[in-house]
Amino acid sequence: MAQGLNDYREALRRRIAASSGGIDLASMGPSNFPVDAPSVAATLGDVLQELKLQNVARIPILRAAVVDTTGVTLDWSQIGLMDRFLFRNKGPQSVWIAFDVGGPAVDAFVSDLSFEVQANESISIPLCQFYKIGCRCAAGSGTVHAVAFQATAGDLQGSIS
Numbered sequence: 001m002a003q004g005l006n007d008y009r010e011a012l013r014r015r016i017a018a019s020s021g022g023i024d025l026a027s028m029g030p031s032n033f034p035v036d037a038p039s040v041a042a043t044l045g046d047v048l049q050e051l052k053l054q055n056v057a058r059i060p061i062l063r064a065a066v067v068d069t070t071g072v073t074l075d076w077s078q079i080g081l082m083d084r085f086l087f088r089n090k091g092p093q094s095v096w097i098a099f100d101v102g103g104p105a106v107d108a109f110v111s112d113l114s115f116e117v118q119a120n121e122s123i124s125i126p127l128c129q130f131y132k133i134g135c136r137c138a139a140g141s142g143t144v145h146a147v148a149f150q151a152t153a154g155d156l157q158g159s160i161s
Contacts, residue, residue, distance in 0.1 A: 063146045067095050071103030071136035074146050083129050083151040088122040091142015101134040108138040117144075 063074040089095045096114040098106045107113040
């Protein structure tokens, strides 16, 4: 004996037809195609799990160095890809920085290849990807601190898209 619509779920699912509207949907596929509830639930579950993984608190990984005209490299390559950082110049001289460049190779003058962080200034970039940061002073020396955060879950390629 039938108890409700749920008893006819499979029969109703098999009887759903492609849209017969005036728009030709043949190239796009049917607009009222049968929905397979278990696969939709699984997909939504995967999406939810991914969002939970991306919401994991990130561990700050610190680096500090004394920077001079020779240049130094703050390196996170042994840990992995970083996608967010806070950089602070605690010294009296301007420091130029560049992503994924060794310290001696940093252009210590105003150019497109580096960023200048002046004395007692800080910079925070929330969406970037890097393994190391090269630092160099044009003259004198200074101390720099950097706090970087590692990319997590599916954020590895999506953080700058």
